[in-house]
């Protein structure tokens with residue numbers, strides 16, 4: 001059962017290049033009481049990324065130490081690097097009545113689903129693998145060999161769609177944005193416009 005005074009946890013997954021981050025950031029601009037969790041990762045920082053905004057970039061040793069101290073809500077390896085959600089922020093904010101969004105890949109999402117079945121799970125996809133490939137090349141944040149790796153991973157990630165509460169197809173951006181915003185608002189149950 002959902003406690004009215006607590007916030008809710010939202011998990012959003014989908015292949016790399018499906019447009020998750022942009023959609024999430026735009027969707028919560030006009031929604032109160034929504035925050036996106038900052039992950040830790042061992043992946044190197046991209047040129048346009050700011051430390052502490054979407055990620056804290058940490059070493060393998062720091063990551064392992066966080067695992068050993070049970071500081072991560074979930075974690076997984078993705079295309080050779082580790083990614084995880086610090087537990088304390090999520091627990092504190094939910095307790096304070098804020099809704100928290102985790103933008104995470106499918107293995108981590110399955111861990112969350114198991115331990116927090118009340119979390120609402122959203123999967124974002126592109127209309128086809130062809131479109132996904134085009135978008136990954138166009139955004140130009142990874143080398144071509146990394147893009148190939150991400151496309152292979154994307155294929156296996158699609159098998160997990162069935163474990164999610166809803167699927168949003170990011171074909172027309174504005175339509176996908178409206179859908180995401182509506183779903184977040186309806187499922188949060190503790191916010192008004």
Ligand code: 5GP
Nearest residue numbers: 016039075076078083084085103104105108
């Ligand atoms: P990117 O390297 O493109 O930023 O992220 C690669 C994948 O890792 C994406 O699918 C992203 O959603 C996922 N990811 C980001 N943060 C986390 C996290 O904290 N935990 C897990 N399991 N996956 C994450």
